[in-house]
Amino acid sequence: MSTKTRTKLSRRGILLATLAAGAVGVAPLTSSFAEEAGGKTKADPTETVVEGTAHFSYRPFPQDKFKLTVNARGNVKGAKGTFTGWHTPPGEPQDGGIQGTIDCVLPGGRGNVTMTGVVTKTPPGEASALIGHRVGLSISTHRGGRVGFSWGVDLEAPVVDVPKCNGPAPFAPVVAGRHRISGNTEYPAF
Structure with a gap:
């Protein structure tokens, strides 16, 4: 499998996991949640x-x-x-x-x-x-x-x-x- 194909699959996997989590009522990990949990996130470039x-x-x-x-x-x-x-x-x-x-x-x-x-x-x-x-x-x-x-x-x-x-x-x-x-x-x- 090529690197390009793996990248597409991993992006699709993340998207599907996020959608599935939302479908069963589990909130996906967001940047604000990560901050509250003590994680560091990058600054939003649009802010x-x-x-x-x-x-x-x-x-x-x-x-x-x-x-x-x-x-x-x-x-x-x-x-x-x-x-x-x-x-x-x-x-x-x-x-x-x-x-x-x-x-x-x-x-x-x-x-x-x-x-x-x-x-x-x-x-x-x-x-x-x-x-x-x-x-x-x-x-x-x-x-x-x-x-x-x-x-x-x-x-x-x-x-x-x-x-x-x-x-x-x-x-x-x-x-x-x-x-x-x-x-x-x-x-x-x-």
Whole structure:
């Protein structure tokens, strides 16, 4: 039997074993399962990784402190991770912030990324209207960095879900800290 034939057979065997395992209700060994079991897997070449914390200024409230923390990985077909955005007026303690789960990471090349996520928790008050809604986030790491967040574009607009993988241009300049974008940083990410 030639090497080419053996390769085809082994690929078919793996495919059939995977299908058979699914047919009898046994989950095939996936990369996430391997990671949970302590195995090491290769990074997915289609995934973009976004992580870090940045403090930024926001023109409507120039004296207030703002911060965005992101820890996410994925692409337009699926993503996982979290984000938290804080707004702390002068003289007030920092609250728990607007927290959510990331559902899309879309790289824009050269240090730019757009993400969406669903808000899961907010501090009491006006921000609680965001719970359960998809919001858009954007990050640029150029020239000190900028961030954008959909709920800060028009403060008078009603709360609506942002379409998946859409967000505003990064409009708020970073003043301290930084975000890192790695992995697949070029569009398309699928």
